[in-house]
Structures are given as structure tokens and as C-alpha cells.
Amino acid sequence: MQSGAARKATPVPRPQLFLFLSTEMLPTRRRPLPWHLLLLRRSKTTSAQHVAARHRDPTFEKFMDSYKHYLKALPIVDLIISSPDHTLPLSFLSTSLSQRLHLNRGPLHFIRAFPHLFSISSDKPFIVTLTPAAQSVLSSESEASSRESEAATCRLHRLLAMSLSHRLPLRAVFRVWRELGLPDDFEHSVIHQNPSLFSLSDNPNEPNTHIVELVDTGSKNFTPAIESWRRSLQKDSSFEFNLRFPPGMRLTKDYRARIKAWQLVPYTGPYEPCTTRGSGKNGRRMMEKRAVGIMHEFISLTVEKMVEVEKISHFKKWFGIELNVRDLFLDHPGIFYLSTKGYRHTVFLREAYEKGRLIEPNPIYDARRRLLDLMLLRRRGIGSLTNNH
Incomplete structure (x- = not known):
């Protein structure tokens, strides 16, 4: 008989928490399953394991490393644009909004990290505004969106045509208005301005919500991309x-x-x-x-x-x-x-x-890329920019 000290203990795998799993603890895997094996064992694989085992594409991952900051900046940009004087008190970002945007080092650090996009007053209380370069890019995106209103109407038409009932909740469309290149007032400028295409009605299943639907469901045969x-x-x-x-x-x-x-x-x-x-x-x-x-x-x-x-x-x-x-x-x-x-x-x-x-590319995409490029500059060229002013 071996003594307890001499007996070799069996290693216990360390548990790892996966994103979106609240009750299940899964052992770590040194190497993710190859895709062909993952598909063969699909029924035994959780969604979190499926995500973790995917094959990474370095090009898309590198792009998202930059784009994630752009996504954090967009709500701040929208708040500045929607304010009457196009300014935003920094204190407004120091609330729960900062947590929702995952500004881990605080709003002041985030604002100062992108000086080609945001300007901040030198004295307290700090006031955040957009730089002239950012205002110019956003104006070009707004102009492109106005010029592409017919294309935006067609995209909404196509989206509704894919629905089995040719109807969609308005709140769902609101979630993707930016992705579809719709103007921010699309409920008026696209839906109400095209009564021969779209109609808006109360949602019988959800109080205080609306349904947008096609008026003429057989008016056009679309060809998939x-x-x-x-x-x-x-x-x-x-x-x-x-x-x-x-x-x-x-x-x-x-x-x-x-x-x-x-x-x-x-x-x-x-x-x-x-x-x-x-x-x-x-x-x-x-x-x-x-x-x-x-x-x-x-x-x-x-x-x-x-x-x-x-x-x-x-x-x-x-x-x-x-x-x-x-x-x-x-x-x-x-x-x-x-x-x-x-x-x-x-x-x-x-x-x-x-x-x-x-x-x-398209004009709206080009404008958004220029805004992203401003953010990618970080603090480069700030000294010369300050001297010019």
C-alpha cells in the first residue's frame, strides 16, 4: 500500500466560465475542436463551446478591435448631435451610461483618447463637443443618407417582403435603422411618405407598440443578392x-x-x-x-x-x-x-x-469609415492641430 503522501493525486480540471452561461461550468479545452468534428458532434456541443471553438479570422478580428471603440462612441455622438447646442456635459456620461458602454477607464479617459473625434473644455465643468473634422464627416453621412432615400425605402420594402406575413414590429426595425442606412426619422420620411407601400398600425399583442406592413404584397418580385x-x-x-x-x-x-x-x-x-x-x-x-x-x-x-x-x-x-x-x-x-x-x-x-x-463600398459606408479613421488616429497629429488653431 502506498502512503497518502506518495500517492499521486489526479489533477482536477479548472472550471471556466463561458459568456452567456449562468448555471453551467465547463472544463477548459487546450485546443478547440476542429470544425469538421464540431459539426459531427453538434448535438453534444453547447452554444458557448460552439462559439469558443470557431476558427478565428485575423482580418475580421483586427477590424473589430478598432470598430468596438467606434460602437462605444456612436451613442455619445448621437447625444451631442441631438442636444440643442450640440454639447454634452461630461457628468452625464459618468452615470450608468458609462457602465452600459463599457467605458472601463471612465468617460474622461475615453473622450481624451479620441481627440480627432471629441473636443473637451479645459475648465470644469467639462463640456464635450465634436471636432470640426467629425462634424464634417457626419454631415457627409447625413447628406449621403438623404440622397439614398430611395435605396433605403427599397431596403425596408425587401425586409418586409421576407416576412411570412409581410409585417414586422416597428421596434425591431428601429433596432437596425442604422444598419439599413435608414434616416433617423424613417418612421416619417420613409413609412409615412410612402403610403402606397407601407402602413403603420397598433400591435394587438403588445400595448403601445406598432406594426409596419406592406400595403401591396405582390407589387414587386425581388431577386436575392x-x-x-x-x-x-x-x-x-x-x-x-x-x-x-x-x-x-x-x-x-x-x-x-x-x-x-x-x-x-x-x-x-x-x-x-x-x-x-x-x-x-x-x-x-x-x-x-x-x-x-x-x-x-x-x-x-x-x-x-x-x-x-x-x-x-x-x-x-x-x-x-x-x-x-x-x-x-x-x-x-x-x-x-x-x-x-x-x-x-x-x-x-x-x-x-x-x-x-x-x-x-457605398457613400454611407465611406462616411462611416472616415469617422472610424478619425478614431484610429488616436492622439497622432494633435500637437500640429493645436498649433494651427
Whole structure:
């Protein structure tokens, strides 16, 4: 018999808390599961493990390292613009808003970190304003939004056309108005100004909320964005998607075979009446591919080809999607990329990007990139800027 001191203790794995798990403690894994094994073991994998095991794309991750600060700055910019004198007391940010924006080192440090975007008074009480450069960029975005009002109306029309009932909660549309490039007063300038297209009514299921719906549901047959890529191929590709896997992602022979078979699965397009039933293996595969088609089209409608997963999930019931949309994005890494930077899950349309930028930019996107570029300058050139003034 070995003594207790000589007996070697069995190591106990340290528990690790995963984001969004409140009751489950999971052991750490030295290496994440490869994607092809993860898909084979899907039923035994939690959503948090699925997120943790995804293959990272360094280009998108680097972009989100900068973009997360842009997302924190946007609410502050909106508050300054909406104030009568275009100023904001710093004390206003020192409340719960600072915590909600995750300004971990405090609002004063955040404001001073981006002097090309924000100006702050030298004397107390501190007052925050926008720099002339930032005001110029925001004016150009507003002008671009006004010029693109017809395109914005079309995007809202398409969004409603994807709904099974051609109706959507107005509050859900409000969550993505910026992503869709809608003007901030779209309820008036887009919905009320186009009574032949849209109508607004009380939501019978939720007090004090409204439903926006299409007036003429058969007025236009839309073509999904993926069709332009399919037409460019010199073969029959009626149900294929443009796949661009992350660099370094290992694709096994079995995984390639599964992808090839999945590409051939027929499905109902996002603007077609849904007649597919989810019963049986083939029915479930067709419904899953229909969900991929709807999510692809939704993100294609956004001006930056990206959207927060939390925002897009508000539409899935209206689109007839019963799947977890976050898992859907993770299951198709050749079509979508999911980033978890900045205390949020953001999904990108992979085919729309190259080297961290849109392949086909638009005026609203260009203006937002210029605002991001101002933030990327940090404190560079501040000395010369001060001397010029």
C-alpha cells in the first residue's frame, strides 16, 4: 500500500466560465475542436463551446478591435448631435451610461483618447463637443443618407417582403435603422411618405407598440443578392452559396463532401412563399438552408454587410426561422463570420469583404469609415492641430 503522501493525486480540471452561461461550468479545452468534428458532434456541443471553438479570422478580428471603440462612441455622438447646442456635459456620461458602454477607464479617459473625434473644455465643468473634422464627416453621412432615400425605402420594402406575413414590429426595425442606412426619422420620411407601400398600425399583442406592413404584397418580385454571384458562374448553380473559408481553416475530405452535398440541397428563396416543411431529414435540411438564404439576404441589405446577432434575432420569428441564428452562422463559416469583440456578437458576410474593407463600398459606408479613421488616429497629429488653431 502506498502512503497518502506518495500517492499521486489526479489533477482536477479548472472550471471556466463561458459568456452567456449562468448555471453551467465547463472544463477548459487546450485546443478547440476542429470544425469538421464540431459539426459531427453538434448535438453534444453547447452554444458557448460552439462559439469558443470557431476558427478565428485575423482580418475580421483586427477590424473589430478598432470598430468596438467606434460602437462605444456612436451613442455619445448621437447625444451631442441631438442636444440643442450640440454639447454634452461630461457628468452625464459618468452615470450608468458609462457602465452600459463599457467605458472601463471612465468617460474622461475615453473622450481624451479620441481627440480627432471629441473636443473637451479645459475648465470644469467639462463640456464635450465634436471636432470640426467629425462634424464634417457626419454631415457627409447625413447628406449621403438623404440622397439614398430611395435605396433605403427599397431596403425596408425587401425586409418586409421576407416576412411570412409581410409585417414586422416597428421596434425591431428601429433596432437596425442604422444598419439599413435608414434616416433617423424613417418612421416619417420613409413609412409615412410612402403610403402606397407601407402602413403603420397598433400591435394587438403588445400595448403601445406598432406594426409596419406592406400595403401591396405582390407589387414587386425581388431577386436575392446571391443570384448575381450565381449568374457569374459557368454552370448550373441554382442553390449554391459563395464560400470563402477563413485562412488556415483545415477542411477534411469528409467535410468537403458534406459541403458539396449541402450546396446541392434545394430551398425556398427569401422572397418566395414558404411551402417547405421541416419534417424528416431532407425537410430539416431544406428549412436550414432557407434560413441561411434569409440571413444572407438580410446582411446583404445592410450598408456595411454586418449586423449584431442580438438585433437580427428579433426578426427570426417573423421570417419563420426556428433555429438559433448564432449557431446557424457558426455552422456555415464559409458564408458568415462571427466576432465576439466588444461585448457583442457581430456577424459579417464574408464574400462582401476583402482585407477588412467592403469590396463594393457605398457613400454611407465611406462616411462611416472616415469617422472610424478619425478614431484610429488616436492622439497622432494633435500637437500640429493645436498649433494651427
